[in-house]
Amino acid sequence: MTVDGKDTMHERLILQSRMSNLAKVPPWIEGLAARHAIPDDMQFAMNLCLEEALSNIIRHGYSSEPDHSFTIQFSSPQENYFVFVVEDDAPPFNPVDSPELPAVSSLDETHVGGQGIRLMRQFADALEYEPTPTGNRLSIGFSTAKSAIAQG
Numbered sequence: 001m002t003v004d005g006k007d008t009m010h011e012r013l014i015l016q017s018r019m020s021n022l023a024k025v026p027p028w029i030e031g032l033a034a035r036h037a038i039p040d041d042m043q044f045a046m047n048l049c050l051e052e053a054l055s056n057i058i059r060h061g062y063s064s065e066p067d068h069s070f071t072i073q074f075s076s077p078q079e080n081y082f083v084f085v086v087e088d089d090a091p092p093f094n095p096v097d098s099p100e101l102p103a104v105s106s107l108d109e110t111h112v113g114g115q116g117i118r119l120m121r122q123f124a125d126a127l128e129y130e131p132t133p134t135g136n137r138l139s140i141g142f143s144t145a146k147s148a149i150a151q152g
Helices: 019-036 040-061 116-123 144-151
Strands: 009-016 069-078 081-088 126-131 136-143
Touching (some): 009 019, 019 040, 019 069, 040 069, 040 116, 136 144
Antiparallel strands (some): 009 069, 069 081, 081 136, 126 136
16 A cells, blocks of 8 residues: 555555456455445445456456466545556457447346446446556546435
């Protein structure tokens, strides 16, 4: 955990590219939620979006090879706004510009995969992608202002 010059808290989690390591993310988010008064519905959205992004990195970016890692950095750049920045060394992939599959309208149409980008767009308030010299950087933002409106 580090603090920058603006007194913005940064916390980081580094994981190896194994699906079993995704189990470490919800307790980490729960701790963040307790320290930053993050509402339960937003905590759910954070878990969902990170699980989608990270599982895609492991399955597709790293082709399920376990000897890679990725970093998740949490910050709160302004009051009531929280950002997760996921960085990996996988081949470039921009989920922000990626087309999503058509919505399913019945259980008969469901199949495994393809809905993650739609879920991320639905549950996050901001998605930004940036290629890096060695891989990808995905920023996922959440605002409690939206959460308060939904509860009101």
